């Protein structure tokens with residue numbers, strides 16, 4: 001049996017959408033792009049504040065009053081020496097397991113911030 005011709009689909013769906021979008025919808029994406037993440041670099045006060053926040057993780061071992069309780073005090077450290085030392089831990093050339101894992105968990109900007117914070121603290125008075 002011959003099947004008849006298929007029905008011609010009738011595409012008559014030329015729906016006319018009125019182009020009257022509110023302009024607010026268009027600018028939202030632009031605004032989001034303007035809100036950049038506030039980086040600690042550049043503003044020393046911000047870096048120190050961020051470093052202070054991060055140092056809570058360190059203070060359980062490195063006392064902020066400068067007392068060496070078997071773990072060296074790190075307050076008042078020169079920022080460059082601080083960065084360098086954390087770099088040694090990070091790459092493992094200074095192999096203390098605790099500090100290697102601490103250093104490896106830190107991003108470069110976090111090390112910068114911690115360096116700025118610890119350098120801003122007064123060196124402990126030598127009491128020995």
Ligand code: HEC
Nearest residue numbers: 055057058061062071072074082085086096098099102114
């Ligand atoms: C669980 C304890 C612990 C925590 C937490 C810890 N440290 Fe340490 N840190 C140590 C010990 C122990 C040493 C000494 C290791 C060694 O002999 O290399 C050390 C050494 C250091 C040194 C070198 C000190 C020196 O005199 O050479 C620096 C700098 C340092 N830590 C920074 C930090 C920072 C910054 C943090 C927080 C992000 C931190 N540490 C968190 C235990 C800790």
